[in-house]
Amino acid sequence: GESVGLHLPTLSVQEGDNSIINCAYSNSASDYFIWYKQESGKGPQFIIDIRSNMDKRQGQRVTVLLNKTVKHLSLQIAATQPGDSAVYFCAENIDTGRRALTFGSGTRLQVQP
Amino acid sequence: DAGITQSPRHKVTETGTPVTLRCHQTENHRYMYWYRQDPGHGLRLIHYSYGVKDTDKGEVSDGYSVSRSKTEDFLLTLESATSSQTSVYFCATASGGAGDTQYFGPGTRLTVL
Numbered sequence: 001g002e003s004v005g006l007h008l009p010t011l012s013v014q015e016g017d018n019s020i021i022n023c024a025y026s027n028s029a030s031d032y033f034i035w036y037k038q039e040s041g042k043g044p045q046f047i048i049d050i051r052s053n054m055d056k057r058q059g060q061r062v063t064v065l066l067n068k069t070v071k072h073l074s075l076q077i078a079a080t081q082p083g084d085s086a087v088y089f090c091a092e093n094i095d096t097g098r099r100a101l102t103f104g105s106g107t108r109l110q111v112q113p
Numbered sequence: 114d115a116g117i118t119q120s121p122r123h124k125v126t127e128t129g130t131p132v133t134l135r136c137h138q139t140e141n142h143r144y145m146y147w148y149r150q151d152p153g154h155g156l157r158l159i160h161y162s163y164g165v166k167d168t169d170k171g172e173v174s175d176g177y178s179v180s181r182s183k184t185e186d187f188l189l190t191l192e193s194a195t196s197s198q199t200s201v202y203f204c205a206t207a208s209g210g211a212g213d214t215q216y217f218g219p220g221t222r223l224t225v226l
Contacts, residue, residue, distance in 0.1 A: 032213055043117075043203050043217035044156070089155065091215075099144055099163070099213055100171065103156040 023090030032093035117218035136204030145187040
């Protein structure tokens, strides 16, 4: 399948544990943030988003936290499963005029059974 | 998924030949994007479209052109392919509404020999 990255930071967790993936974003003016999951050979898949007027948002087994003071975004996955193994990207909407996203380099999550 | 298909899914070509990649969507989304994904660089925006016949450059547009004659189709053309354009290409769409979430296609792996 399509290669995502050869030298990505990797987070290895045991099945059933909680995972926390971190992202530092670049622009204090960004107003919208998204987490994507990319499995081998596939395109990025939307997981959860958050706007800059919020500091926390929850989905099914996932929570995104936004700390605007230090420009930090995190994705928490509860009860991590083998199917969660993938590369995770954060993205920020720096250029609201173009509605274009800027992506982080990604973190590889490996779930050990 | 936002009903996005890309064709071809794999292509091998020679330096100096023209190549056209096609993105087709069935969601009637206004915005469409072309990205390339390379190890160590993440996803980088090549060109995007904000409507039929309305396109603009991204951060890595040199050597690429695009066309959008219908809402559902967005074509990416490499006029004269070079080895540096060997990459995985992803198309994405967005409705342009309040969410601005981008949804991705499955990707095209292009190899330029």
